[in-house]
Amino acid sequence: MTVEVRPLGDKCNIKCRYCYQEGIRTAGNVPTRYDLDAIIATLDRLGEPFSLFGGEIMMTRRSDLERLMQLGFDRHGGVGMQTNGTLIEERDIELFRKYRVRIGISIDGSGPLNDARWAGSLAATRRATARIEAAIETLCREGMPPNVIVTLNRMNAAPGRLDVLCDWIGFLGSLGVRKLRLHLLEQDETEGGEGLALTAQENLVALRRLRRLEQELPSVEFDIFTEMAAMLGGDDARTSCVFHACDPYATRAVVGVESDGRLGNCGRTNKDGVTHLRASREAFERQLSLYRTPQADGGCQGCRFFLACKGNCPGTAIGGDWRMRSIDCPVWFGLFEDIETELLASGEIAISRSELRPDLEAKMIAAWSIGDNPTLHSLLQPADST
Amino acid sequence: MKSAWLTCWLAWPRPPLAAAPREPVVAKAATQRISFSGPQARALWQPRLERLGEAALAIELEMVRRKHIAATVLWTGYDGIEALTERVRAIGLEARPIKASLGYAADWSQDASIDEPKRLLDYAFLIGAAPLDAAMADPAAEDMAETAIRFGYPACCAESWANHLRRGGSDPLARVLAREDKTAVPAHTALAVLGLGPVRHAPCSTDCSATRDRSRPFLDLGRELGFVEEMSWLEEIAGWTVGASLVNGVAEITTAAFRCTWLSDEGPSQPRLAAPARRPEKRKAAAIELVDSAHVLAELGTGFESAGFASPFAMRSRFSAVVWEQTAALRRATTAVHIGCGDGLLLELIAQTKPKLRLYGTEEDTAAAEAARQRLGASFPVLGGTSTDVFAVLSRLAPEGIDLAFVDPEQLGDRDALAAISAIARSIIVIGTDRSLRRFRDIDNLAATMGLALLPGRAARVSATLSPAMDRLH
Ligand code: SF4
Ligand code: SF4
Ligand SMILES: [Zn+2]
Numbered sequence: 001m002t003v004e005v006r007p008l009g010d011k012c013n014i015k016c017r018y019c020y021q022e023g024i025r026t027a028g029n030v031p032t033r034y035d036l037d038a039i040i041a042t043l044d045r046l047g048e049p050f051s052l053f054g055g056e057i058m059m060t061r062r063s064d065l066e067r068l069m070q071l072g073f074d075r076h077g078g079v080g081m082q083t084n085g086t087l088i089e090e091r092d093i094e095l096f097r098k099y100r101v102r103i104g105i106s107i108d109g110s111g112p113l114n115d116a117r118w119a120g121s122l123a124a125t126r127r128a129t130a131r132i133e134a135a136i137e138t139l140c141r142e143g144m145p146p147n148v149i150v151t152l153n154r155m156n157a158a159p160g161r162l163d164v165l166c167d168w169i170g171f172l173g174s175l176g177v178r179k180l181r182l183h184l185l186e187q188d189e190t191e192g193g194e195g196l197a198l199t200a201q202e203n204l205v206a207l208r209r210l211r212r213l214e215q216e217l218p219s220v221e222f223d224i225f226t227e228m229a230a231m232l233g234g235d236d237a238r239t240s241c242v243f244h245a246c247d248p249y250a251t252r253a254v255v256g257v258e259s260d261g262r263l264g265n266c267g268r269t270n271k272d273g274v275t276h277l278r279a280s281r282e283a284f285e286r287q288l289s290l291y292r293t294p295q296a297d298g299g300c301q302g303c304r305f306f307l308a309c310k311g312n313c314p315g316t317a318i319g320g321d322w323r324m325r326s327i328d329c330p331v332w333f334g335l336f337e338d339i340e341t342e343l344l345a346s347g348e349i350a351i352s353r354s355e356l357r358p359d360l361e362a363k364m365i366a367a368w369s370i371g372d373n374p375t376l377h378s379l380l381q382p383a384d385s386t
Numbered sequence: 387m388k389s390a391w392l393t394c395w396l397a398w399p400r401p402p403l404a405a406a407p408r409e410p411v412v413a414k415a416a417t418q419r420i421s422f423s424g425p426q427a428r429a430l431w432q433p434r435l436e437r438l439g440e441a442a443l444a445i446e447l448e449m450v451r452r453k454h455i456a457a458t459v460l461w462t463g464y465d466g467i468e469a470l471t472e473r474v475r476a477i478g479l480e481a482r483p484i485k486a487s488l489g490y491a492a493d494w495s496q497d498a499s500i501d502e503p504k505r506l507l508d509y510a511f512l513i514g515a516a517p518l519d520a521a522m523a524d525p526a527a528e529d530m531a532e533t534a535i536r537f538g539y540p541a542c543c544a545e546s547w548a549n550h551l552r553r554g555g556s557d558p559l560a561r562v563l564a565r566e567d568k569t570a571v572p573a574h575t576a577l578a579v580l581g582l583g584p585v586r587h588a589p590c591s592t593d594c595s596a597t598r599d600r601s602r603p604f605l606d607l608g609r610e611l612g613f614v615e616e617m618s619w620l621e622e623i624a625g626w627t628v629g630a631s632l633v634n635g636v637a638e639i640t641t642a643a644f645r646c647t648w649l650s651d652e653g654p655s656q657p658r659l660a661a662p663a664r665r666p667e668k669r670k671a672a673a674i675e676l677v678d679s680a681h682v683l684a685e686l687g688t689g690f691e692s693a694g695f696a697s698p699f700a701m702r703s704r705f706s707a708v709v710w711e712q713t714a715a716l717r718r719a720t721t722a723v724h725i726g727c728g729d730g731l732l733l734e735l736i737a738q739t740k741p742k743l744r745l746y747g748t749e750e751d752t753a754a755a756e757a758a759r760q761r762l763g764a765s766f767p768v769l770g771g772t773s774t775d776v777f778a779v780l781s782r783l784a785p786e787g788i789d790l791a792f793v794d795p796e797q798l799g800d801r802d803a804l805a806a807i808s809a810i811a812r813s814i815i816v817i818g819t820d821r822s823l824r825r826f827r828d829i830d831n832l833a834a835t836m837g838l839a840l841l842p843g844r845a846a847r848v849s850a851t852l853s854p855a856m857d858r859l860h
Contacts, residue, residue, distance in 0.1 A: 110699045110702050110703065111687075112685050113686075130738065133703045134711075137707045141846040171696075171697050171699035171700060174700075262425060265421075277421055277424065278421065281418040281492060283415055285636045285649040286636065298633075324633070371492050372492075
């Protein structure tokens, strides 16, 4: 479970043309105040490591931010923080060091390659981008390289720009960045975002190119490929939420701690501006339905990668309806195929091609039917050891 | 949530029951999967829904007691059996188990184990006056419509439910939710799965008037039993607009206060019922115009090698870091110059941070100077020529002097040039390039090697202000 602390909810200082939270902000559902004590009480109750999140977390008053960082450090030896990086200042560096803040910064490329993260005008956008680039370089020089989150879109990963993107990632590697997380742009999110999404085919081409790049750059790792290989190997203990049968009514993989301390859901499935509270029970209607629904109707029936992919993130579902499979299906399918081929060629197992697959699927379906969500790893253990 | 509602709940719909084992999962799960639209909605409606559930249960039992309906079906977990039987007996009725079904894993108590499977099950009880015929809830196909009527169905709904069951259907709302025409589904019908009361049978259609007529006696009986407030809430709910849909066998009901969902057993074996709900077409934004990668590279920054960088990315990143580190100095300044400005990238980044600054560039290389003019436009003078001429022009252009001068000391070469700059600039900012930082490790070392003194700062900084004590440069 990832706990995301969001004192200011979706409040942000820039307005990425494709941000999934734009709908929420347009609907005016952004808290103006927060109750730090309530937030801390909730974190105490959860007792889990957490990440500072937004919107833009760095808009929080520094003294409050420091209290949260200190709490994370005291309880869990450190704290994660996801930021757009534009508000980081020189004095924050010591704060990050003192409380072992693991920083994740979102940026899609250098200078003009990051123009999709729109900050109101071209000059403001470029200024914001420059501040992000400065923060990444500075953190690297200070020995705290951030993880970098890159959203693939037409600005940075259109066929004519892929080489530039790869060179830039090579540069990040030379600075000391080790981990990159790749996101696919939600295909029909905000109005402005519409011209920015790559087609599924272009996304697949870009991701395949980046996979080759990963092999050329030994020091840089893209989480997504590592996780997909792990899923195919049935080793799903540490892979991210999109592979874990996410329930949009109670997104277990991601729990938000909101401005008043209450628990919230991951916002990625929020399409109408209403931030629904968590349901008291997690369930798996989506996965049960996808498993038995033909692919022509938006399901995953018959897909050999279902155990690993599970229809992927409901926030990316076809037509914005969480009950459908991910609109990025062709991308996932293509990458799973590549990775499967390589696993088999090197003599490793891929559950997609294993004779255990029907049995595993039956067990998973049975478990979901009664509201249980076991790991693949546990289902693969011999029966007597459980 | 602890309430009678959850230890014991009404079957949905009333018998005849579907052959498929969809109960109790559906009614229970839908109830527990209520997701409120916000804290206020939850504070108001969570307790109300619980009380409505309790009222519905009491009204249902009273209807059986008064023989308005032949019997009804209640579900409970293993631990609720005793309480349920006692409650029923107390009003002179009988309870008979008719069905059991695997419950929800999350509900299983810690000590319940697979060695004791009875505690993992939920149980359906037929409730009615003795003697009870357990078969009446699941009648033979030919008796189904008749049975439905005895359980309180209007004739039209009894007929359609019987037909639906005969065709292998199991979800009383599947047809209603999957309708192509989007006539609003009445709230009481859409929310029937939550066991709130007024609609307890499978309705034949969204506008069945017989179904509407059945709510009145329900509300009246409720009030008679003392559920006055509860019945007024139900009347409020009746006026709600609900969104209702069934996509690939998953139903979802959305109201202003909450949403809920359940897995209908009516899935792939049925003909495709509804097109997936699509969001309305949005106006397409103008397609993004993309220049090719050669232009992108030019925009990123040219001449990085001669400026001392390993790549255009490195140059842009470094200059961005310089601007970032010098934020405070730039805020105070009104004029600045970049000596050896190359294609003008640093000046452009400075201008983006502080547009009102008066900026100058100097560049000996004519091609680079031209590139800088291209990048910066006419409002910023980029001066060519050798350094001595340039400084003369500069002091004419800015007779009051310049606040900040950005320099790469390595590129500047001799200390005379530095002295000339300090004659016109109030503050000199030294920049570390890839080349110089590789050679000298860090900026303090670089300065020391060149005999320069810097104001103190982070060891890992990439720019630093020359100490004003460097008067000896003059
Ligand atoms: S909605 Fe998507 S991103 Fe959010 S928790 Fe679920 S799978 Fe993860
Ligand atoms: S690859 Fe596509 S069809 Fe297969 S499980 Fe993933 S989303 Fe479903
Ligand atoms: Zn009817």
